[in-house]
Amino acid sequence: MPKMHIAIAALIVGASGTANAFDIGHLTCQDVGQLAAQMAIARQSGVPAEAYLSALNQKLPPDATVERQVAVNIAKVVYQNEEIAAMQPKQVFAAFAQNCAQAQEQDQMSSQHEDNTSPDQEDNDTGDEDGQTRL
Secondary structure (H helix, E strand, C coil), X not given: CHHHHHHHHHHHHCCCCCCCCCCCXXXXXXXXXXXHHHHHHXXXXXXXXHHHHHHHHHHCCCCCHHHHHHHHHHHHHHHHCHHHHCCCHHHHXXXXXXXXXXXXXXHHHHHHHHHHCCHHHHCCCCECCCCCECC
């Protein structure tokens, strides 16, 4: 299961182009879990990923580009991962929602760490330009 969490996070994070970017647009982690569970149900019912995404695309506002990319990334995981295919929708919901919350928490902690780090600390500046430590 831990490998799956990493795969889920990696694909969802792929929706964004910045380093601290667990960007899911206007979706909540609950929404991410619900979307994944609905896709799992669709997959189990024989609905192709393209058909599901096309229907979803029509329901999203025109400017929901991040949400569209998140949906594509979720579909990649749900439709290609056999572990997820064997899971119940409740389990899929829990895995995606939990993974989303953990990734957002890590992203927030990373952002706070960067905000609290001064440029001197970031460079590990211990002394002179020649690398010798001054006392």
